[in-house]
Amino acid sequence: MSPVSTPLLDRVRTPADLRNFSPEQLRQLADELRAETIDAVSVTGGHLGSSLGVVELTVAIHAIFDTPRDRLLWDVGHQAYPHKILTGRRERIRTLRQGGGLSGFTRRAESEYDPFGAAHS
Incomplete structure (x- = not known):
């Protein structure tokens, strides 16, 4: 699949x-x-599917709340892929679930934006 055009996403380094x-x-x-x-x-x-189901929610939460000061908890880690992209991990998102890559779940050691380690439902 070829990379998509993402002019606004290209401007996002942090949720702020x-x-x-x-x-x-x-x-x-x-x-x-x-x-x-x-x-x-x-x-x-x-x-x-679970990540696509929360795209608008993820954008809205990060646009309104002062993350990471306001803590955001995902009940199922699989919902967090868009969250990872918006919280400084976009450059590594294609290492998701790979050896040495990003976790498939939220992981406290991975980012200050992950205050809680979620797992499988």
Whole structure:
């Protein structure tokens, strides 16, 4: 699969960057984040449906709350792929579930944005 065009997502380094976007830009960002998630999981494999189901929720939470000061807990780690992309791990997202790569779940040792280690449902 070829990389998708993600002009807004390319500007996101931390969730704080989302707070400068308009509502229309946040909708576009959600579309770009969805495409990036699909592209990444097509490379690594993984649980795609649960992550796609929370794309808009993930964007909204990070745009409104002051993460990581406001702690965000995912009840099932498979929902966290979009969260990982928005919290500084986009460059490594294609190492998801690979040896030495990103965890398929939230992992406290991986990011200050993961205050709780979630696992399989």
